Amino acid sequence: MNQYLSHTKVIALSLLFAFFVSCSTTTKPEDDRSLKIVYTDWSESVALTYLSSVLLEEHMDYKVILKLTDVETAYREVANNEADVFTDAWLPETQKQYFDEYKDNIEMLGITYPEARTGLVVPSYSQLRTVDDLKNYNHPIVGIDAGAGVMQKTKDAIDVYSLSNSLLALSEEEMVEQLVDSIQRRKEIVVTGWEPHWIFARYEVRFLDDPDNIFGQKENIYSIANKELANKHPNAVRFFERMQLTEKQLNSLVYEVRVSEDPVKGVKKWMEQNEFIVNQWIKNLSKERLKVM
Numbered sequence: 001m002n003q004y005l006s007h008t009k010v011i012a013l014s015l016l017f018a019f020f021v022s023c024s025t026t027t028k029p030e031d032d033r034s035l036k037i038v039y040t041d042w043s044e045s046v047a048l049t050y051l052s053s054v055l056l057e058e059h060m061d062y063k064v065i066l067k068l069t070d071v072e073t074a075y076r077e078v079a080n081n082e083a084d085v086f087t088d089a090w091l092p093e094t095q096k097q098y099f100d101e102y103k104d105n106i107e108m109l110g111i112t113y114p115e116a117r118t119g120l121v122v123p124s125y126s127q128l129r130t131v132d133d134l135k136n137y138n139h140p141i142v143g144i145d146a147g148a149g150v151m152q153k154t155k156d157a158i159d160v161y162s163l164s165n166s167l168l169a170l171s172e173e174e175m176v177e178q179l180v181d182s183i184q185r186r187k188e189i190v191v192t193g194w195e196p197h198w199i200f201a202r203y204e205v206r207f208l209d210d211p212d213n214i215f216g217q218k219e220n221i222y223s224i225a226n227k228e229l230a231n232k233h234p235n236a237v238r239f240f241e242r243m244q245l246t247e248k249q250l251n252s253l254v255y256e257v258r259v260s261e262d263p264v265k266g267v268k269k270w271m272e273q274n275e276f277i278v279n280q281w282i283k284n285l286s287k288e289r290l291k292v293m
Contacts, residue, residue, distance in 0.1 A: 032232065033061060033062050033063055034062065034063045034064075034065060035062050035063070035064050035065070035084045035085065035233060035236060036064075036065040036066075036067065036082075036083045036084050036085075037049055037052060037053065037065070037066055037067070037083065037084065037085045037086070037087065038066075038067045038068075038069050038073070038074040038077055038078065038085075038086050039066065039067070039068060039069070039074070039086070039087065039088065040068070040069065040070060040071050040074065040088065040145075041068060041145075041171065041172060041173075042088065042144075042148075042172055042194075043172065043197055043254045043257070043258060044088060044194075044196050044197065044250065044254050045088035046257060047253045047254045047256075047257040047258075047263070047266075047267070048087040048088055048112060048221075048250075048253075049066060049087055049088075050066075050257060050263040050264060050266075051253060051267050051270070051271075052064075052085070052087055052223075052239075052243070053066060054264060054267050054268065054271070055239070055278065055281065055282060056236065056239065059282050060235060060236070060282060060285055062233075062236065067083065070145065070147050071095060071098060071147055071148060072098055072147050074086045074088075075089075075095070075098040075099070075101070075106070075224075076102065078105075078106060078224060078225065078226050079102035079104075079105035079106050079226065080105070080226075081226045081227075081228055083226070084225055084226060084229050084232075084233070084236075085109075085223060085224070085225045085229070085236075085240065086224050086225075087112060087221075087223045087240075088112075088221060089221065089223070089224045090116055090118070090149055090194075090219060090220075090221055091219060091220060092219060092220075093118075093149070093153075093215075093216035093217075093219055094116075094118050094149030094150060094153065094194075094216075094219065095149045096149070097149075097152065098149075105226065105227055106224050106225070106226065106227070107224065107225045107226070107227055107229065107230065108222050108223075108224055109222065109223040109225050109229075109237060109240040109241055110222065110223055110240050110241040110242065110244065111220045111221070111244055112220075112221045112222060112223050112240075112243055112244055112245065113196065113220065113221040113244070113245055113247075113250050114218075114220050114221075114244070115195075115196075115247055116194070116195065116218060116219050116220060116221045117194065117195045117207070117215075117218050117219070118149065118153060118192070118193070118194045118215050119150075119193060119194075119208060119210055119215040120134075120141065120154065120157070120190050120191070120192065120193065120207065120208045120210075120215075121179075121190070121191050121192070121193030121199075121205050121206065121207055122188070122189065122190055122191075122205065122206065123179075123182065123183050123186075123188075123189065123203070123204065123205055124204035124205060124206055125186060126188055126189075126190075126206075127188070128188070128190065128208060129208065129209060130209040130210070130211060131157055131208050131209070131210050131211070131212075131214070132161050132211065133208070134161065134163050134165055134190065134208075135161070135162070135163060135164075137165065137188065137190065138164075138165075139165070139188070139189075139190070140165060140166045140167065140168045141154060141158075141165050141166070141168065141190045141191070141192065142168050142175050142178050142179070142189060142190065142191045142192070143167050143168050143169055143175065143191070143192040144169070144170060144171065144172045144175050144192055145169060145170075145171065145172075146169040148192070150192045150193075150194055150215075151167065151169065151192060153214055153215050153216075154167055154192050156214050157210070157212075157214040157215070160212055160214055161212070161214075165190075167192075175191050175192070176199060178191070179191050179199065179203075179205075180203070183203055183205075190208070193205070193207065196247065196250045196251050196254055197251075197254065198251065198254045198255045198258050200251065201251050201252075201255055202255075223240040223243065225237065225240070235285045238285055239281055239285055242280065242281045243281050245277075249274060249277070252270060252273070253266075253267070253270045256269050256270045257270075
């Protein structure tokens with residue numbers, strides 16, 4: 001009998017120990033409440049990053065560290081566990097070269113926006129209709145930073161269409177300044193463009209037709225993360241899996257952030273106008289129900 005009781009006690013103690021170990025294992029990943037998000041200075045990247053940051057910090061009790069960088073570094077740091085999330089991955093075409101290089105160490109969390117597009121953009125009054133028409137356009141194509149996917153696609157288009165145009169590598173802000181100045185003067189201009197972007201809401205612009213489909217079809221914007229995030233921060237992963245915006249929602253978010261003196265203020269103004277959808281993203285993940293009023 002005593003031997004039986006001793007054996008029973010051993011089993012009970014073993015089960016109790018296993019229970020505490022299990023509890024410790026499941027809670028430990030969320031003990032570290034910090035997240036590092038990398039982003040570029042492109043309009044939608046800034047908007048998506050600050051939206052994520054505000055929700056994660058103020059409603060899910062995370063400490064978010066933001067780092068502004070270039071797109072290649074963003075992929076590399078996520079893949080090497082130097083950063084946790086990048087919210088502006090354009091796939092499968094625009095950022096293919098970076099994804100292919102680091103895909104073995106990257107998780108695709110969710111589609112943030114399903115109707116993304118890149119190409120060459122002109123004012124609506126332009127006489128240019130297709131990319132091939134640039135053979136009769138003796139001016140540079142105004143681009144953004146050299147590492148952007150749309151810049152590589154534009155270089156490909158110059159080769160495929162046998163164009164003689166040079167390609168200027170500027171910042172997005174400088175590109176937009178030249179576009180706006182040309183529109184005000186009603187001059188011809190060709191820029192590397194993408195949608196979503198606030199210029200499509202503010203000005204009458206359009207994409208040039210691309211008969212050889214160099215820029216590809218519409219694609220998705222994904223949130224991507226390192227392989228460890230699901231274990232460390234499952235609630236954060238669930239949030240990014242849920243966060244998806246329509247064209248109207250994303251364009252309005254980008255616009256509010258653009259015109260605000262502080263991106264956080266722009267994000268919070270947008271959240272007031274989109275309380276229902278935001279609550280769906282953080283449902284059962286937040287420390288309390290979102291209150292934006």
